[in-house]
Amino acid sequence: MDVMLLAGTRPEAVKLAPLVVALEGRDGVRPVLVHSGQHQGMVEQALVPFGLGVDAWLDVPARVSGTQAELVGGLLPALDAQLRSLMPAAVVVQGDTTTGLAGALAAFWLGIPVVHLEAGLRTNDLAAPFPEEGTRQMVARIAALHLAPTEAAAKALRAEGIPEEKIVLTGNTVVDAVLAITARDLPAHDPALALLEMEIAEAGERLVLVTSHRRESWGEPLNQTLSAVRRIVETHPDVQVLFPVHPNPAVRAQVTATLGGVERVTITEPLEYPDLVRALRLASLVLTDSGGIQEEAPTFGTPVLVLREVTERAEAVDAGCAWLVGTDPAKITGTAARLLAGSLCPAATPNPYGDGHAAEKATIAIERLLGVKTTLEQAHS
Numbered sequence: 001m002d003v004m005l006l007a008g009t010r011p012e013a014v015k016l017a018p019l020v021v022a023l024e025g026r027d028g029v030r031p032v033l034v035h036s037g038q039h040q041g042m043v044e045q046a047l048v049p050f051g052l053g054v055d056a057w058l059d060v061p062a063r064v065s066g067t068q069a070e071l072v073g074g075l076l077p078a079l080d081a082q083l084r085s086l087m088p089a090a091v092v093v094q095g096d097t098t099t100g101l102a103g104a105l106a107a108f109w110l111g112i113p114v115v116h117l118e119a120g121l122r123t124n125d126l127a128a129p130f131p132e133e134g135t136r137q138m139v140a141r142i143a144a145l146h147l148a149p150t151e152a153a154a155k156a157l158r159a160e161g162i163p164e165e166k167i168v169l170t171g172n173t174v175v176d177a178v179l180a181i182t183a184r185d186l187p188a189h190d191p192a193l194a195l196l197e198m199e200i201a202e203a204g205e206r207l208v209l210v211t212s213h214r215r216e217s218w219g220e221p222l223n224q225t226l227s228a229v230r231r232i233v234e235t236h237p238d239v240q241v242l243f244p245v246h247p248n249p250a251v252r253a254q255v256t257a258t259l260g261g262v263e264r265v266t267i268t269e270p271l272e273y274p275d276l277v278r279a280l281r282l283a284s285l286v287l288t289d290s291g292g293i294q295e296e297a298p299t300f301g302t303p304v305l306v307l308r309e310v311t312e313r314a315e316a317v318d319a320g321c322a323w324l325v326g327t328d329p330a331k332i333t334g335t336a337a338r339l340l341a342g343s344l345c346p347a348a349t350p351n352p353y354g355d356g357h358a359a360e361k362a363t364i365a366i367e368r369l370l371g372v373k374t375t376l377e378q379a380h381s
Helices: 010-024 042-050 068-086 098-109 132-142 151-159 173-184 191-203 220-235 249-259 273-282 291-300 314-319 329-341 358-370 375-379
Strands: 002-007 030-035 090-094 114-117 145-148 167-169 206-211 239-244 265-268 285-288 304-306 322-324
Touching: 002 010, 002 068, 002 098, 010 030, 010 042, 010 090, 010 114, 010 173, 010 291, 010 358, 030 042, 042 173, 042 273, 068 098, 090 098, 090 358, 098 114, 098 132, 114 132, 114 358, 145 151, 145 358, 151 167, 167 358, 173 273, 173 291, 173 358, 191 206, 191 239, 191 265, 191 273, 206 220, 206 273, 220 239, 220 249, 220 265, 220 285, 220 329, 239 249, 239 273, 249 265, 273 291, 285 291, 285 329, 291 304, 291 314, 291 322, 304 329, 314 322
Parallel strands: 002 030, 002 090, 090 114, 114 145, 145 167, 206 239, 206 285, 239 265, 285 304, 304 322
Antiparallel strands: none
């Protein structure tokens, strides 16, 4: 049976990749990875380290306005055509993207079961994060199978009335992805990262990784974060900052205006995924508003300051791996100072988001949804 997996952004591709690999190793199902075209080039780039490629691309008109309405309006007819042509046994959508929402709708309208990977994340505030919180709640209403990354996510789904038999606790496939890339131990591809890694090793310095890309962080919140980063560099002579910047021109201009030319601050293009994993391994501290990095950094015991007022990934905070600091400069610099001084230490606990077997558990759940007997079940039948 064909199982269509839909990706449109790099995070979707990274989290779907381990599931594609796991499905490829099964006899009863065949994964078909479809690119929605939401982020051209980035999905393909993210798949390369896993030895994967895109099986099909949607024929979506070029975007003019860049609005969510325009994107959905282009995606739905293209998805409908692709689904009618392939008629997969199920469609897997990941997380809370516009691609995921459109894919779930198109599949639901054709009576094709929707599998929601990374289901159940909630802040219960439709304004934060926006529009992601609304998107994942809408997908949950029509999904046939909810693959929950944590017990808290599964609990949230139960509280919304999702039947227990439709919820499977798998862990997060991003942990599978991080471990797979780490095992390869690839050298840095980005020249700036390679040079920085060498300088840090020679001088005995420490790396602080900073990322900020969420739409609600743009403008004044980002200004506050940047001032805090500058203060951290000024007060810690042994710290080097690496800041891969979002491609949005306004964000890049904002970051460059405040940190460009500042000693011991390196600004780069967005890192390829193996380089990002390498930076997370090297870092002594991470400042981020990224959901994925909140899940990835605990694999290496790297403490995270979450540059958001609320997070739907509270497990790392609860486990003592991350601290919710928002964009208040005093809170950022104060917490960073304690972590860098060693007076505040991350808990020495396993990654709360999984053990690296999420894709295997998700594959078994999909097979059961489709009535496909596993090798073990076949042997006993």
